[in-house]
Amino acid sequence: MTQWIEKITNAASLEELENLRIDTLGKKGVLTLEFAKMKSVPNEEKKAFAENLNTQKTIITDAIEAKKEILEKEALNKKLEAEKIDVTRFNNEMSCGATHPVVETMDRIIRYFQNLNFAVEEGPLVEDDFHNFEALNLPKYHPARDMQDTFYNKDYTLLRTHTSPVQIRTMLTQNTPIRMIAPGTVFRRDFDITHTPMFHQIEALVVDEADKVSFANLKHVLVEFLQHMFGDVEVRFRPSFFPFTEPSAEVDISCVFCKGDGCRVCSQTGWLEVLGCGIVDENVFKAVGYENKSGYAFGLGVERFAMLIHNIGDLRSLFESDTRLLGQFK
Ligand code: DAH
DSSP: OHHHHHHHHHHOOOHHHHHHHHHHHHHTOHHHHHHHHHGGGOOOHHOOOHHHHHHHHHHHHHHHHHHHHHHHHHHHHHHHHHHHTTTTOOOOOOOOOOOOOOHHHHHHHEEEEEETOOOOOOOOEEEEHHHHHHGGTTTOGGGGGGGGGOOOOOOOOOEESSTTHHHHHHHHOOOSEEEEEEEEEESSSOOOOOOOOOEEEEEEEEEEEETTSSSSHHHHHHHHHHHHHSSOOOOOEEEEETTTEEEEEEEEEEEEETTTTTOOOTTTTSSEEEEOOOOOOOHHHHHHTTEEEEEEEEEEEEEHHHHHHHHHGGGGGGGSOOOOGGGGGG
16 A cells, blocks of 8 residues: 555656556556455455545545646646747847749739730629620520639629639720730639639730731730740640630640650640630620720639749649748748
């Protein structure tokens, strides 16, 4: 008995104390086993036997409780000491924030087009069906609406799925010539390694009198722009389809990682798709009441550009606010 009390008093940790509790009062503890002997004790001695064991049990229980309180206090003090902050300590190192790679890329693109005399236009994030779809030659039940998974609100407004509606808003309020870009946030119901429900696009639109704006103009502007952004890359136009442009093209650059030899990032093709573009469809002009005009448009994903410029593999990491990633862009 005294030997157990001694052990309990000397226990160095809560863990050790718990083991001692199990050794004494646990299912197979020494005291528990003593209680089990009760059966074989003669009746007249049973009372004294039990009283003695109960006293021992109380002494041990009390000792454990008392020691537990001491150890817990010690553990708390240790923790407080370890987490103590010395507010008087002087930090010589100035920690300075960095521009987020998406913002930095967006700013770079905006600055490039501002230098070419493009105006920067904005539109609402909560759009209506007309500006986001209808006027862009995406009538109701048009299969191309399936290309975009839309967040609809109860009142039939929606979160814009692209920055193209700003084209419509600009043409409805301004006359030609128009040279504009529309940077901003867009929303789609998508979430995986290459998609997030919110991301950024930059839309561009150039409109002037009939026959003044050609595909050649578009091609020139885009080749110059992409070589400004990605350095010495090849640029390729692939025929494609967008409801708001005809003809339409998707634009690829030679892979910035393997220089066109084929690697994991470009799926061994040597090419990376970077934007969509085309000549403004006549139906779009009709929707905004324009006659005898010509124009081109293009749209790009800012995150895609940022990822290719900074070699970032997972789109989602751009939105995790992890300072270890962001700190690399100082
Ligand atoms: N709005 C398209 C999208 O979100 C991008 C786009 C493609 C815009 C071609 C354009 C264009 O202006 O001509 O996928």
